[in-house]
Amino acid sequence: MKDINGKVIWIIGCSSGIGFALAKELSELGAILILSARRENKLEDLNNNLGGNHLVCPVDVESHKSLINAVNIIKEIYPNIDSAIFLPAIYLPHDGNKKDIKIIHKMLSVNIGGAFNMVDVLLPIFEKQKFGQIILCASVAGYRGLPMGQPYCASKAAIISYAESLKTELEHKNIDVKVINPGFVRTPLTDKNDFPMPMIIEPDIAAKAIIRGIKSRVFEIHFPKKFTYIMKILHILPAPLYFFIMRIIQKFIKK
Numbered sequence: 001m002k003d004i005n006g007k008v009i010w011i012i013g014c015s016s017g018i019g020f021a022l023a024k025e026l027s028e029l030g031a032i033l034i035l036s037a038r039r040e041n042k043l044e045d046l047n048n049n050l051g052g053n054h055l056v057c058p059v060d061v062e063s064h065k066s067l068i069n070a071v072n073i074i075k076e077i078y079p080n081i082d083s084a085i086f087l088p089a090i091y092l093p094h095d096g097n098k099k100d101i102k103i104i105h106k107m108l109s110v111n112i113g114g115a116f117n118m119v120d121v122l123l124p125i126f127e128k129q130k131f132g133q134i135i136l137c138a139s140v141a142g143y144r145g146l147p148m149g150q151p152y153c154a155s156k157a158a159i160i161s162y163a164e165s166l167k168t169e170l171e172h173k174n175i176d177v178k179v180i181n182p183g184f185v186r187t188p189l190t191d192k193n194d195f196p197m198p199m200i201i202e203p204d205i206a207a208k209a210i211i212r213g214i215k216s217r218v219f220e221i222h223f224p225k226k227f228t229y230i231m232k233i234l235h236i237l238p239a240p241l242y243f244f245i246m247r248i249i250q251k252f253i254k255k
């Protein structure tokens with residue numbers, strides 16, 4: 001998508017954090033936005049902040065029905081959707097000890113199940129209009145299993161894999177698929193962390209990097225580059241060397 005101006009872009013997960021900043025940047029570039037998340041009051045505030053011309057459409061991505069309802073509302077107003085960006089995720093810092101299995105299932109349900117729900121309701125529309133863009137947000141935490149990372153890392157690895165499969169299956173249908181792999185971004189999600197977050201960036205910087213990616217032909221949008229390239233090196237290390245480095249990091253974290 002070379003030009004953002006006038007494009008209908010559905011942002012799911014924009015009541016805070018990266019999605020919130022992305023909505024502001026896209027609105028400034030002239031996009032027509034559909035603003036989604038669960039907290040309607042936050043979405044209304046955001047829309048008012050952006051001039052009130054966008055569509056507020058609350059959804060809970062865990063519910064397939066909620067997304068079907070949303071799509072039916074959107075279709076009434078806009079003949080086409082150019083792009084859909086999936087950002088929702090639950091993250092809880094994991095200390096490596098046993099966790100409530102209900103919380104783990106909830107994380108997997110939102111982070112992975114939510115993405116499948118969104119794609120399921122969008123695909124018929126994109127196939128009918130014969131174009132579209134699907135952008136799923138994963139994380140560099142999905143490159144490898146990190147200490148204290150489960151089940152978040154597992155969910156993000158699944159999203160990367162899912163986006164890769166979708167790209168191979170949909171590119172011949174003129175549907176562009178991309179994945180976003182951020183490093184640390186200062187948002188309510190990372191505010192819970194009590195460990196050092198190297199090279200953390202502000203959400204507006206993340207939003208600008210995402211927009212550069214949306215406008216380009218790249219599959220993977222990753223930032224900040226200095227940090228993500230370090231993570232990419234970890235990604236390609238042979239397993240014995242990777243686990244050796246992780247042992248050292250764990251000792252450092254526990255100090």
Ligand SMILES: NC(=O)c1ccc[n+]([C@@H]2O[C@H](COP(=O)([O-])OP(=O)(O)OC[C@H]3O[C@@H](n4cnc5c(N)ncnc54)[C@H](OP(=O)(O)O)[C@@H]3O)[C@@H](O)[C@H]2O)c1
Nearest residue numbers: 013015016017018037038039061088089139184185187189
């Ligand atoms: N921040 C980072 O350092 C970082 C790094 C790597 C990847 N990421 C990824 O970036 C994405 C955005 O994260 P963020 O840092 O901006 O976190 P955030 O501020 O917590 O934003 C998460 C958004 O998802 C929405 N959401 C959560 N559950 C939902 C549900 N069931 N249905 C619909 N919307 C839901 C939240 O709104 P409601 O509560 O109103 O529903 C919120 O708008 C996530 O996928 C995250 O994993 C973040």
